[in-house]
Amino acid sequence: MTRRLIVEPRGLAPWWLKLLIPIGSVFAAMVVGAFFLAITGNDWVEVYQKMADAAFGSGRGFAETLVSATPLILTGVAAAIAFKMLVWNIGGEGQLIFGAITAAGVGIWLSGSTPPFIAITAVVLAGAVGGAFWASLSAVPKVYLGTNEIITTLMLNFIALNFMNYLVLGSFSPWRDPEATQFPQGRPIIENARIPEFFHRLDWGLFIAIGVAIIAWFVITKTRSGFEYRIVGDSFDAARYAGIKVPKKVLGTFLASGAAAGLAGSILVAGILGKMDPRSLDLGLGFTGIIVAALARLNPIAIIPVAILMGALNNAGPALQSIGVPSATVRILQGAILLFAVGGEFLILNRIRRPERPTEEAPADAEVSAA
Amino acid sequence: MNESVLMLTVMAAIGLGTGIVFATVGEILAERAGVLNLGVQGMMLVGAVMGFWATFETGNLWLGVLAALIAGAALSVIHAFNSVTLGVSQIVSGLALTIFGTGLAAFVGRAGANPLIGEPSRAEFTPILTDGLADLPIVGPLIFGHDALVYLSWIVVATTSYYLFRTRPGLTVRAVGEDPASAEAAGVNVSTVRYLHVMAGGALAGLGGAYFSLALVPSWQDNPIGPAGWIAIALVILASWRPWRALWVAYLFGAAGRLNFTFQTLEINVPANLLAMLPFVLAIIAMIVLTSGKRARLLGAPAALGIPYFREER
Numbered sequence: 107m108t109r110r111l112i113v114e115p116r117g118l119a120p121w122w123l124k125l126l127i128p129i130g131s132v133f134a135a136m137v138v139g140a141f142f143l144a145i146t147g148n149d150w151v152e153v154y155q156k157m158a159d160a161a162f163g164s165g166r167g168f169a170e171t172l173v174s175a176t177p178l179i180l181t182g183v184a185a186a187i188a189f190k191m192l193v194w195n196i197g198g199e200g201q202l203i204f205g206a207i208t209a210a211g212v213g214i215w216l217s218g219s220t221p222p223f224i225a226i227t228a229v230v231l232a233g234a235v236g237g238a239f240w241a242s243l244s245a246v247p248k249v250y251l252g253t254n255e256i257i258t259t260l261m262l263n264f265i266a267l268n269f270m271n272y273l274v275l276g277s278f279s280p281w282r283d284p285e286a287t288q289f290p291q292g293r294p295i296i297e298n299a300r301i302p303e304f305f306h307r308l309d310w311g312l313f314i315a316i317g318v319a320i321i322a323w324f325v326i327t328k329t330r331s332g333f334e335y336r337i338v339g340d341s342f343d344a345a346r347y348a349g350i351k352v353p354k355k356v357l358g359t360f361l362a363s364g365a366a367a368g369l370a371g372s373i374l375v376a377g378i379l380g381k382m383d384p385r386s387l388d389l390g391l392g393f394t395g396i397i398v399a400a401l402a403r404l405n406p407i408a409i410i411p412v413a414i415l416m417g418a419l420n421n422a423g424p425a426l427q428s429i430g431v432p433s434a435t436v437r438i439l440q441g442a443i444l445l446f447a448v449g450g451e452f453l454i455l456n457r458i459r460r461p462e463r464p465t466e467e468a469p470a471d472a473e474v475s476a477a
Numbered sequence: 478m479n480e481s482v483l484m485l486t487v488m489a490a491i492g493l494g495t496g497i498v499f500a501t502v503g504e505i506l507a508e509r510a511g512v513l514n515l516g517v518q519g520m521m522l523v524g525a526v527m528g529f530w531a532t533f534e535t536g537n538l539w540l541g542v543l544a545a546l547i548a549g550a551a552l553s554v555i556h557a558f559n560s561v562t563l564g565v566s567q568i569v570s571g572l573a574l575t576i577f578g579t580g581l582a583a584f585v586g587r588a589g590a591n592p593l594i595g596e597p598s599r600a601e602f603t604p605i606l607t608d609g610l611a612d613l614p615i616v617g618p619l620i621f622g623h624d625a626l627v628y629l630s631w632i633v634v635a636t637t638s639y640y641l642f643r644t645r646p647g648l649t650v651r652a653v654g655e656d657p658a659s660a661e662a663a664g665v666n667v668s669t670v671r672y673l674h675v676m677a678g679g680a681l682a683g684l685g686g687a688y689f690s691l692a693l694v695p696s697w698q699d700n701p702i703g704p705a706g707w708i709a710i711a712l713v714i715l716a717s718w719r720p721w722r723a724l725w726v727a728y729l730f731g732a733a734g735r736l737n738f739t740f741q742t743l744e745i746n747v748p749a750n751l752l753a754m755l756p757f758v759l760a761i762i763a764m765i766v767l768t769s770g771k772r773a774r775l776l777g778a779p780a781a782l783g784i785p786y787f788r789e790e791r
Contacts (some may be wrong), residue, residue, distance in 0.1 A: 189569075194568050252771070253765050254768065257761075258765075261707075261711060261757040261758075264704055264707070264753075265754045265757045268750045268751070268754040269751075272754075275750065276748045277750075393572065393576060396572055397573075397576065432586075434581075434584040434699075437576060437579055437581075437583065438581055440580070441573055441579070441580050442577055445570065445574065445577055448570045449565060451565045452564065
């Protein structure tokens with residue numbers, strides 16, 4: 107006879123399992139990465155050492171890791187708050203880009219003598235508004251017409267990307283630097299709107315991102331609005347019975363998600379970039395944010411360390427190229443981490459146990475030897 | 478409108494659309510069985526690189542096609558395991574597959590001592606009949622002027638449509654996508670059906686990718702397919718889960734992708750970046766108008782799409 111393991115849903119998973127799955131996913135992905143590196147004739151130990159060294163080996167390296175992590179914290183929060191409510195916003199990419207467009211627009215338009223605090227605030231908030239607006243193009247049809255947001259957010263990514271390219275590469279818009287005649291470039295925003303750096307290229311944008319993650323955590327876990335949000339996330343029906351206006355809640359969440367992604371765009375523009383640079387904004391930061399959110403199990407606080415890990419991976423890509431290893435290794439690792447993490451969710455949602463020992467049948471030892 | 482411009486546009490639409498046709502029909506198969514696979518872009522890219530690699534090594538185009546089919550199917554098994562066996566989020570798993578596949582394709586193209594990147598293909602699919610029938614005006618090139626994979630795509634569309642709507646196994650597939658519990662009660666193994674159709678979808682996505690690297694632009698670059706995989710996912714809905722409609726909407730998208738050149742020849746000046754936005758804008762408008770709310774169900778959206786199924790006995 108067969109002795110199948112019994113799989114049953116469980117209520118709460120133990121805390122150590124919730125920690126073990128993400129960590130295990132990272133290690134499992136490293137094994138997959140090592141496999142691909144080995145069969146293509148690379149020394150995987152050396153590659154991983156190089157990556158660790160590039161990301162964490164020096165103060166400068168770690169600063170770069172945090173620079174890469176900053177937008178990922180925000181796109182991670184964007185994905186997490188949406189996914190938790192089963193709003194499948196995979197348009198973080200487009201919302202980030204449109205946030206960058208509005209932020210750069212304000213940063214260019216402002217008078218050069220605007221006091222720094224006001225200028226920075228205006229530019230950063232403009233990005234959030236831009237991101238929320240871009241999200242609204244999917245959110246409003248979803249909430250009022252029932253249009254599938256997966257497809258619309260996805261399509262809007264490509265629209266935003268082409269629009270940004272049009273503004274800088276394809277036209278003489280105010281976003282394009284009139285002095286860059288040879289190679290088209292974004293026009294720099296005013297100096298007073300730049301977020302100051304404090305350690306190598308690392309700027310205060312990091313703390314804005316961390317602040318947003320903490321606010322998201324606080325609102326979700328400590329406020330009445332967050333309580334309602336969690337009910338909607340668990341069950342639309344339960345929320346309706348509790349008198350919560352579900353469409354309004356979904357709309358608000360969707361817009362907040364877009365605003366977080368838009369902030370990532372404005373912090374890049376006001377921070378390290380200083381202008382809307384199409385090449386530096388088309389790096390898949392929105393998609394990487396989805397990995398961050400999934401690996402952090404949609405917990406805004408856990409997003410911070412996970413974003414640093416993903417930032418480290420992104421940061422290690424160029425270092426790999428310098429030793430002749432494709433930087434796509436990083437993408438393989440990130441994809442594999444997410445595949446394992448989402449698969450591992452099974453162990454968190456379900457308990458697997460051996461069946462009760464059958465009383466009137468042969469003892470288990472005999473069955474094993476028979477099998 | 479100038480006839481030759483129209484002709485060129487139609488031919489280009491078929492060329493740009495064929496890879497998308499394969500992928501869209503593949504995704505229709507998976508979704509009809511109830512599994513949403515957002516990994517199409519990744520599977521297409523891996524199919525594109527493995528197909529290119531196999532042809533590069535052997536000089537044989539059909540071995541390239543075979544490699545692409547196998548690579549796409551192999552990758553899709555990961556998604557099938559996540560979504561059918563484990564029953565976790567199909568959306569996140571599919572996205573993960575795309576990220577993984579994108580990385581894998583770029584990696585394979587650049588790894589090793591003699592990387593594929595920048596290399597032209599050793600063989601390519603070219604129109605079968607270059608003279609004779611293809612010289613007939615209009616219908617000549619339109620019907621006889623294509624490469625073997627275009628004809629294969631027509632066969633795939635016709636077969637899939639017949640399979641889904643005219644055969645018993647096809648009915649079973651649709652039942653699994655609509656109401657897996659009832660299908661199971663009627664003696665259908667839901668898991669097996671879903672695995673097989675996700676894999677068929679993966680194989681077709683792989684083939685669709687290989688169309689780009691072996692026929693459309695026979696050389697290797699990091700991403701020879703652009704956003705074709707994402708477009709395919711949108712087209713499944715616009716085609717309302719029907720293979721023949723997938724063929725026409727894919728060609729429509731192919732034509733939209735070609736507008737740039739068409740406008741240039743007609744001396745109409747529209748910025749290229751804005752034109753590139755057009756297909757996506759049209760897709761969104763069509764989505765909102767045609768498929769919002771209950772209309773999606775009327776169009777044929779499988780009721781159990783994206784929902785994991787577990788047998789009662791668990």
